[in-house]
Amino acid sequence: MSRPPHLCTCGKIIPHGTRCACKIASTRARNKRHDRTRPTASQRGYTYEWRKASKAFLAIYNRCAWPGCGKPSELVDHVVPHKGDKELFWDRSNWQPLCKTCHDRHKQKQDRSQ
Numbered sequence: 001m002s003r004p005p006h007l008c009t010c011g012k013i014i015p016h017g018t019r020c021a022c023k024i025a026s027t028r029a030r031n032k033r034h035d036r037t038r039p040t041a042s043q044r045g046y047t048y049e050w051r052k053a054s055k056a057f058l059a060i061y062n063r064c065a066w067p068g069c070g071k072p073s074e075l076v077d078h079v080v081p082h083k084g085d086k087e088l089f090w091d092r093s094n095w096q097p098l099c100k101t102c103h104d105r106h107k108q109k110q111d112r113s114q
Contacts, residue, residue, distance in 0.1 A: 002016065003016040003017075004016060008020040008022065008023065009022075010022040044084070045082075045084075045086065045089050053090075054075070054076040054095075057076050057092070057095055057097065058073050058074075058075075058076060058097055061073060061096075061097040062097065063097065064097060064098050064099040064102050065096040065097050065098060066098055066099070066102035066106055066107070069099060069101075069102050071099040071101070071102075072099065073097030073098060073099055074098070074099050074100045074103075075097075075098055075099075075100065075103055076095050076096070076097060076098075077095070077096050077097075077098045077103055077107055078094050078095065078096075079094050079095070079096050080094055082094070
């Protein structure tokens, strides 16, 4: 059984499970504004040294640490967001291996709620 379409705030009727073009454009514009003020990855500490250390970490911890996942890990996540704190950034006890899906979906949602 399919769910009924919904009415977007712009007045268009949108099929269930899809986003209106106006909402997609709005999200892209908001993200662009945010990215203009955000420091680059290397300015945030993600340098060659980080890439080398995270690759070595993932060679040892090769499975996603998110509960119930267990897929191959693809990136190193900071359990407690470092927010520029270099000591916390390099503290390996604050690192966890995650797959991209868990990082982008679950972990980011968790970080936004804190």
